[in-house]
Amino acid sequence: MSEHAMNFMPAEGFRARAKDVVENPFLRQSFRGAMDFLINKRITQFPDAEELETLRTLGEQIRQYNLGKLPALLVQLEENLTRNGIQVHWAETPDEANAIILGICQAHSAKLMVKGKSMVSEEIELNHACAAVGIEAMESDMGEYIVQLAGEKPSHIIMPAIHKTKEEIARLFNEKVPGVDYTDNVDELIQIGRKILREKFLVADIGLSGVNFAVAETGTLCLVENEGNGRLSTTSPPVHIAITGIEKIVEKLDHVPPLLSLLTRSATGQNISTYFNMISGPRKAGEKDGPGEVHLVLLDNGRSQAYADEQLRKTLQCIRCGACMNHCPVYTRIGGHAYGTTYPGPIGKIISPHMLGLEATSTMATA
Amino acid sequence: MSARDRILAKLHAAPVLPKAAPDIAAWYQTHRGTESIVEKTDRFRSCIEFAHAEVHAVSPGSWLDKLAEVLAAKQIGKLLVAPRTAHGASAIAGLAQGGIECRGYDSPIEDWKDEMFHAIPASLTSARCAIAETGTLVLWPDEHEPRLMSLVPPVHIVLLDVATIHNTFYEAMQSEGWANGLPTNALLISGPSKTADIQVTLAYGAHGPKELVVLLVGEEA
Numbered sequence: 001m002s003e004h005a006m007n008f009m010p011a012e013g014f015r016a017r018a019k020d021v022v023e024n025p026f027l028r029q030s031f032r033g034a035m036d037f038l039i040n041k042r043i044t045q046f047p048d049a050e051e052l053e054t055l056r057t058l059g060e061q062i063r064q065y066n067l068g069k070l071p072a073l074l075v076q077l078e079e080n081l082t083r084n085g086i087q088v089h090w091a092e093t094p095d096e097a098n099a100i101i102l103g104i105c106q107a108h109s110a111k112l113m114v115k116g117k118s119m120v121s122e123e124i125e126l127n128h129a130c131a132a133v134g135i136e137a138m139e140s141d142m143g144e145y146i147v148q149l150a151g152e153k154p155s156h157i158i159m160p161a162i163h164k165t166k167e168e169i170a171r172l173f174n175e176k177v178p179g180v181d182y183t184d185n186v187d188e189l190i191q192i193g194r195k196i197l198r199e200k201f202l203v204a205d206i207g208l209s210g211v212n213f214a215v216a217e218t219g220t221l222c223l224v225e226n227e228g229n230g231r232l233s234t235t236s237p238p239v240h241i242a243i244t245g246i247e248k249i250v251e252k253l254d255h256v257p258p259l260l261s262l263l264t265r266s267a268t269g270q271n272i273s274t275y276f277n278m279i280s281g282p283r284k285a286g287e288k289d290g291p292g293e294v295h296l297v298l299l300d301n302g303r304s305q306a307y308a309d310e311q312l313r314k315t316l317q318c319i320r321c322g323a324c325m326n327h328c329p330v331y332t333r334i335g336g337h338a339y340g341t342t343y344p345g346p347i348g349k350i351i352s353p354h355m356l357g358l359e360a361t362s363t364m365a366t367a
Numbered sequence: 368m369s370a371r372d373r374i375l376a377k378l379h380a381a382p383v384l385p386k387a388a389p390d391i392a393a394w395y396q397t398h399r400g401t402e403s404i405v406e407k408t409d410r411f412r413s414c415i416e417f418a419h420a421e422v423h424a425v426s427p428g429s430w431l432d433k434l435a436e437v438l439a440a441k442q443i444g445k446l447l448v449a450p451r452t453a454h455g456a457s458a459i460a461g462l463a464q465g466g467i468e469c470r471g472y473d474s475p476i477e478d479w480k481d482e483m484f485h486a487i488p489a490s491l492t493s494a495r496c497a498i499a500e501t502g503t504l505v506l507w508p509d510e511h512e513p514r515l516m517s518l519v520p521p522v523h524i525v526l527l528d529v530a531t532i533h534n535t536f537y538e539a540m541q542s543e544g545w546a547n548g549l550p551t552n553a554l555l556i557s558g559p560s561k562t563a564d565i566q567v568t569l570a571y572g573a574h575g576p577k578e579l580v581v582l583l584v585g586e587e588a
Binding site: 033069096142189190198236268283287 | 369370371373374375377378379380381382383384385386387388389391394397398414418472474475476480481484500501502503509510513514515518519535536537540541545546549550551552553554555556557558559560561562563564565566567568570572573574575576
């Protein structure tokens with residue numbers, strides 16, 4: 001597929017893709033408007049500049065402390081997850097991660113996977129890997145669902161469909177979803193998505209999610225979200241598979257509150273997300289719901305290369321709030337797709353070379 | 368060598384750059400004050416109302432009447448309850464006369480998943496505690512009051528004892544000793560389900576409950 005090829009060699013065609021966006025006033029307006037909105041939302045969450053600076057410093061200390069102990073913490077996390085009944089898998093490459101996930105799916109004769117939002121699953125192109133073996137992988141985050149319906153990729157790591165207007169989404173639903181009339185009323189569009197995806201949550205064989213923080217001392221996987229699709233993906237199907245980069249780990253449970261506060265206030269300008277979901281095991285004897293099996297896939301994919309160098313290691317401190325995109329003058333003008341990488345914008349520029357190689361990302365330095 | 372061994376070998380080969388442990392307690396001590404129950408209740412309430420939750424102050428003697436009133440106002444005739452909890456049993460005993468059918472979550476979800484997704488308009492659960500700073504309910508679902516109760520029904524009604532409200536998330540986990548043992552699933556809930564994924568326009572009722580109702584149980588209503 002062309003989008004796969006684009007991801008394989010993002011440097012090719014970068015200038016042409018960027019030019020297309022720069023010359024498209026509608027897209028320019030979509031990105032400018034959305035980024036200004038997110039910048040202002042973030043400002044209102046941090047009225048006290050001193051608090052913001054000290055909290056950011058604390059957040060950096062937490063991330064640096066945990067990266068300093070990364071190999072030992074991964075082993076501790078594995079021990080405690082295993083003790084809790086969560087099965088841990090390790091993958092060096094996207095292909096290995098896909099093989100692990102497909103293996104679990106096939107062991108359960110799975111036909112339908114419902115997905116909570118996971119950028120790491122985008123990074124490994126999991127949906128393509130599922131399709132190749134006849135497993136339907138269905139995105140359930142509203143933005144991801146829209147992007148999947150359109151046959152596109154997310155253009156922003158927090159707001160996947162930010163490049164689309166409600167009128168475009170209305171036309172998309174009208175064309176692609178059977179029995180749906182044209183409506184550009186946002187509430188109605190969301191209710192259409194809710195109705196369709198609820199039936200998927202009801203019957204899905206596998207629920208897949210990302211991880212925002214993995215807590216080593218308790219063996220806990222934490223997920224941040226607003227819609228409830230992350231909770232449904234991790235609670236309703238009989239099997240839950242989580243996937244994360246190896247860097248998303250903290251030693252102590254009390255490392256979580258400062259990072260959570262920085263994440264939600266910076267990402268969407270909320271003092272906290274609607275849901276914060278902490279998973280410490282599969283369904284226990286006597287419990288009446290929750291998945292009978294929980295798996296975690298730990299993915300390297302270039303992160304250990306970044307780890308090897310003191311300066312590059314700092315790229316692993318990122319908590320994926322996306323604020324760097326919102327504030328980036330280049331991202332705001334060319335949008336996420338022009339980069340051709342899973343992670344666009346400033347964070348994408350510094351982590352994508354580790355994942356895809358310098359040649360494939362050679363235009364990043366000038367983006 | 369396994370993928371595990373190769374990844375760990377690469378990380379071990381990297382320079383060891385130990386960093387001092389972060390002093391999280393000191394930050395909270397400097398940047399977050401402690402408040403009285405009344406102040407915490409007010410802050411909790413204003414935050415969660417800002418997030419579109421519906422809040423009613425009740426007392427231990429009046430919450431059941433308020434629950435019936437809320438259900439009547441929303442024209443809801445069926446409520447999912449946890450029969451082996453005290454509040455679930457009270458609801459079953461107290462709502463029958465008003466014509467509310469209480470459906471008990473009394474068997475594994477596999478036995479009645481379709482009904483849960485299609486025929487349960489509302490649920491009642493308790494909250495373990497709450498967080499004033501962010502207007503957050505804390506739920507620790509268990510075998511009696513399972514996880515899907517607070518997720519699938521379109522209306523979720525929660526009982527919260529105001530004496531259990533903490534100032535911050537950090538204070539909640541510290542004072543309750545969460546690191547010593549977490550349940551299968553611990554949840555922070557700070558409003559009804561929502562999304563801004565279409566043109567950054569806020570819409571409620573994305574995938575979880577469309578409405579969140581908090582019955583704030585204090586000494587006096």
